[in-house]
Amino acid sequence: MDRPPGPSVRLKLTLSYTGFLMVAAVVLLTAVWVFLLRYVPTYSEQPASGDLFRGASPSQEDLVRAFVPAAAWALLALLVFGLVGGWLLAGRMLAPLARITHATRRAASGSLSHRVELDGRQDEFRELADSFDTMLGRLEAQVAEQQRFAANASHELRTPLAITRTLLDVAARDPQDRDDHVLVERLQAVNQRAIDLTEALLILSRADQRSFARERVDLSLVAEEAVETLLPLAEKNGVAIQTSGEIATASGSRALLLQLTMNLLHNAIVHNVAAGGVVWVTASADNDGVSIDVANTGEELDPRMIPLLTERFQRGSDRTRTDHAGVGLGLAIVKSITDAHGGTLSIAPRAGGGLRVTVRLSAVLVR
Template identity: 65%
Template sequence: MDRPPGPSVRLKLTLSYAGFLLLAGSLVLAAVGVFLLREGWFQTNEQGAWRVTPGTSFVRGFAPLAAVVMACLLVFGLLGGWFLAGRMLAPLARITHATRTAATGSLSHRVRLPGRQDEFRELADAFDAMLARLEAHVAEQRRFAANASHELRTPLAISKSLLDVARTDPSHDTGEVLDRLQAVNARAIDLTEALLLLSRADRQSFAREPVDLSLVAEEAAETLLPLAEKHGVALVTDGEITPTVGSPALLLQLTSNLVHNAIVHNLPERGSVWVTTAVRPTTVLLTVENTGEPVPPQLVPTLTEPFRRGTERVHTDHAGVGLGLAIVRSITRAHGGTLTLTPRPAGGLRITVELPTAGARPSAA
């Protein structure tokens, strides 16, 4: 925003300090002057009558001294005010420098203002925290863009190769080429739809209405029951009525992603998945727990990043597009909730989604 130039805050504070100092000095000198005037100007004659005489002590002694004092107060107020204002505003100069540095794209710079806690330190700490979150978000978005480009390029490259083969080898089985093209195209469509869903959740562009999370869990489990039976996984649902507010479609997608991941990332045989819901005083819980191979604790924080997969737990026939838990995290944040991933000691994961209950105010994501 273009603004006309004006006096600096330091100059304004300096003039304010000097002005208040002059005002205080003027009041003191005025009080002393009034006293001297009363003593020097009003006297009585031999008959006891009041008469006015020149206040020689005031005119000859006090008035010049008062002028010198006021001049000294003015100089002292300006110099002292300028110095004190500079000391007081020094933290703002550091914050301004950090802001300009961040505006150039250097998000790693921090204010790190020393000293005890006060308003300036609170502002600097809040600014540092904002820069840290912004830096992490930008880094995540860059990784997301690079990975999305790679993931989208792969099916396109495969399609081009298949078409080149079909063009150069007319005797090649066209049915096989069409089948492979259909599979590659289906994967590209799934990836595109997942990206759109992720973007929709991040923008929070959805209508909110009352939702019973237990019914959503039952619907997701019923839909994915054939997949669980195919993988030899026992799917168990349990819980109580869990009223919340949000998008039924997005919450169903969240639950379906969790249950689907729990099924396909499981033991080769005789695996189990438990889907439970619970109510707390101000929140509702959806927990999806599964058996499986042990998950290294250092791998857990990366599982919710886009296109990050726990490769040691992925079956090649159901690798997905790498956005399942990323979508879950975005939907959870959009609903003011929290997502917690915990490795099970016996193997597998326990994933808990905590959302505000119906009537509770969602927390800031």
């Protein structure tokens, strides 16, 4: 933003210090003047006749001739002292702000790795510097994540497009020996994968931007709707779903919380044992908030792989199935939606195999 030039903060502080010092000096000299006037007569008193050792007492006129020049020189000295001292003091006080400004300009130019790192005891400037360093750290992490996400998204979107082009090139080279039905099925599968990926990216972007209206959402009803929607998939995979819970009212977007629950349930179904698998879905409420808990049977998981499950486009190789490999954004979307609602996400392997994922949100009192 273009602004007209103005006096610096250092100059303003200097003038403020000097002005306050001058006002205090004038008040002090005025008080001294008034005090002296009470004890000095208007006219000088002559000594009594015959008293050779007593001189005439000073008058107010004499006081003016003696006091006013001295007061003027004192005010002038205080003015110079106030300007010089105020300038040096303001510079010292504003030195941390200059470092913060320098760091801000470097950040604006794209250098997010620079930090202010003010030392010394805690005060307003150091609190500001620490907050700015924290903000820079988060910005740097988010920019790095966005760059990594953009690269991964480009790669993932390029894959179905490349497969589509290959299928069409093969069909164009061999127009006589092609099976149109097989080609259409393959193109539909590839296109559906691209659609799923695009929808997942849109949901993820919406959650990251937190551009949604909040309303009261009962997680138990959301869980029931998600189970009804994915029940055919569970039956196809031979997985039984067991639901339980109570009224658990949270504040947030019902569409996003439904997407969160469906992602958890979908992962629990497709990453399960080959036959006889079970998924447990529980909605609960307590004094600390509300939660949705999804657990499933499955293979033993390496605890070192658990933190990677919420990374975008990261898939555990042991959990990938050929029929429902997904787009690698299931738990990443869950984490983003949870963060957007100010909640916490915890993931832990179950004893005997499988996974337990719990999302906790702040409760809303039902009136």
